[in-house]
Every structure is written in structure tokens, then in C-alpha cells.
Amino acid sequence: APVVLWAPSGWGKTTLLRILMGLERPTTGSVEGVGRVAAVFQEDRLLEQLDAAGNLRFALGAAYDEAAARALLSELGLGDAGDKRVRDWSGGMKRRLALARALLAPSDALALDEPFTGLDADNRAAAQRCVARAAREKIVLLVSHEDDALTGAEVRLQ
Numbered sequence: 001a002p003v004v005l006w007a008p009s010g011w012g013k014t015t016l017l018r019i020l021m022g023l024e025r026p027t028t029g030s031v032e033g034v035g036r037v038a039a040v041f042q043e044d045r046l047l048e049q050l051d052a053a054g055n056l057r058f059a060l061g062a063a064y065d066e067a068a069a070r071a072l073l074s075e076l077g078l079g080d081a082g083d084k085r086v087r088d089w090s091g092g093m094k095r096r097l098a099l100a101r102a103l104l105a106p107s108d109a110l111a112l113d114e115p116f117t118g119l120d121a122d123n124r125a126a127a128q129r130c131v132a133r134a135a136r137e138k139i140v141l142l143v144s145h146e147d148d149a150l151t152g153a154e155v156r157l158q
Contacts, residue, residue, distance in 0.1 A: 003139075003140065003141050003142070004142045004143075004144060005141065005142070005143045005144070006144055006145070007145075008145070009145065013113070013143040014042060014113055014143060016143075017039070017111045017113055017141065017143055019031055020034055020037065020109075020111060020141065021034075021037045021039055021111055022034075022037075034108070034109060035107075035108030035109060036106065036107045036108045036109070037107055037108070037109045037110070037111050038101075038102040038103070038105035038106075038107035038109075038110050038111070039102055039110070039111040039112070039113070040095075040098050040099050040101075040102045040110075040111075040112045040113060040114075040115045041098075041113055042113050042114055042117075044094045044095060044097070044098040045098065046086050046094055046097060046098060047086065048085065048086050048087035049085060049086075049087065050085065050086060051081070051083045051084060051085055051086065052069075052073055052078060052081055052086070052097055052100075053066070053069065053083075055086060055097060055101065056069050056097075056100065056101055056104060059101050059105065060101070060104055060105055063104070063105065063106045064104075065104070068104060069100070069104060072100050072103060072104060072130065073097075073100055075126060075129075075130060076096040076097075076099065076100055076123070076126055076127060076130065077096065077122075077123050077126060078093060078096055078097060078100070081093065090118075091118040092118045092119050092120065092123055095115070095116075095117060095118050095119060096119070096123060096127060098115075099112070099115050099127055099130070099131075102115075103130055103131075103134055107138065108138055108139065109138055109139035109140070109141065110131070110134060110135075110138060110139070110140045110141070110142075111141050111143075112131065112140065112141065112142045112143065113143045114143060114144060114145065115127065115131065115142065116128065116144070
């Protein structure tokens with residue numbers, strides 16, 4: 001089951017993810033054995049001049065699987081986006097593409113920082129289903145300000 005870290009702003013949720021991904025060093029102690037981590041950051045970090053497939057191809061390289069990408073984009077409600085450049089997309093569409101990129105990346109774990117931000121109820125539910133499915137195969141650490149981010153094991157920082 002996915003682990004949801006829930007806490008108010010400023011309590012170190014993003015910092016913890018960054019440490020687990022090796023992007024920051026802990027002030028004390030160490031982190032070992034995390035493996036390959038795919039991530040959704042608070043910022044979408046997309047190439048705005050490219051379309052969805054271009055973004056996925058760039059990020060995934062040789063791991064890009066067109067059929068899998070097409071199926072996941074459709075499941076996330078992005079199937080009709082076609083060749084539209086990402087810069088013309090809504091914030092919610094960009095967020096779903098960032099999530100698709102992480103879900104499609106070869107990894108041992110997923111680090112998801114507020115992955116459902118800006119999604120309406122239907123798109124949020126579809127994204128939650130995709131994350132829950134991924135959690136059957138790999139570790140998913142999801143950070144959220146919302147206490148209903150995803151069902152499953154929860155760790156509350158209090």
C-alpha cells in the first residue's frame with residue numbers, strides 16, 4: 001500500500017522526499033537502499049514547447065513505450081490532447097502529464113509531492129487509481145497537505 005505523509009506546510013515533507021531521492025543530504029544520519037526513484041515534484045518540470053509524447057520521450061529515453069504511454073495518457077484524461085504543446089495546457093493537464101511521466105519511468109519507488117494539486121474530482125479519482133495500481137508493484141511515498149490524498153497506510157507527522 002502507498003504511504004501517505006500528511007502534515008501542515010513547512011514540516012519537512014518535501015525535504016524528506018528530496019533526501020530520499022538523493023537531491024539533498026540529511027544533516028545527520030544516512031539513507032541507503034532506496035534504489036531508482038521516479039518523482040512528481042511540486043513543480044511540473046515539463047518542456048513547455050513539446051507535446052505530451054515529446055515530454056515523455058525526452059524524460060524516459062529508451063524506456064519510452066508508445067503503447068503504454070498512450071494508454072496511461074488516455075486513462076488520465078489526456079488522450080485528446082494530441083499534438084498540442086504543453087504550454088497551451090491547463091495546470092491540471094500539466095499535473096497529470098507530470099504524474100504519467102513518473103508512473104511510466106522505470107523505478108523501484110515513486111516519490112510524489114502533491115501529485116493531485118489542481119485536479120478536479122474526476123481527474124483526481126483517475127490519478128488516484130493509477131497511483132494505487134503502481135503501489136501494487138513498487139513503493140509509493142505520497143506527500144500531501146490533504147488528509148484524504150489516498151487510501152492506504154498513513155504516517156502522520158504530529
